[in-house]
Amino acid sequence: MTLTQLHWPDVDAYATAMTGLRPGGLTFHSLTPITAGRARHWLRTVGHVRAVLADPWTADSPIVLDQASWSLAAALLSTFPSTATDHATDSEAPSVRGDASAATLREVAGFIDAHADRPIGPTDITGLAGMPVAEIIEGFRRRHDRHPAVLLWRARLRGVRRSLLDADPAVTVLAAAAARWGFTRLGRFRVAYVQAFGETPDQTLRR
Secondary structure (H helix, E strand, O other), rough: OOOOOOOOHHHHHHHHHHHOOOOOOOOOOOOOHOOOHHHHHHHHHHHHHHHHHHOOOOOHHHHHHHHHHHHHHHHHHHHHOEHHHHHOOOOOOOOOOOOOOOOHHHHHHHHHHHHHOOOOHHHHHHHHHHHHHHHHHHHHHHHHHHOOOHHHHHHHHHHHHHEEEEEHOOOOHHHHHHHOOOOOHHHHHHHHHHHHOOOHHHHOOOO
């Protein structure tokens, strides 16, 4: 059996951003998974993160490290009973309404586009918008029928393209260029890149 260590302030901050739980209010009631399905999800997430961080092309990327941290935090909170799950399932708690204004959503979208080359997590969106990120997510869903993660994903694809256009094909490793922008699965990245730009990343690099 191996241990998985998480930075507790990051987990607490994730719980606050996603559920509106007060900062410092996260405690776990048990280390028994809520369901067997959640347990399997936790183990798959841990396995995936370990595989990603074992790859030398991805392990040094700040974006990848940040994504790994948030993925583990999300899986942890959805797997084990805690005050965060209590808060999220409290029938008397205010429901997620998606009341973020159009101006707030534009500000968030602009922030995502301008900072796609840096780690961006739920706490960044919460700090910018001044409300739980769940409200922002619901706002984007209702007004634009998309998740803000899609905006970030597309912005990072454009970032990879700019990097490849500026790169020296003689010394650039595609896997490293993709990982710099948070893409850790090269096969899926290639498919997404072709769909977005009509050419392979290798073709872009050789221009």
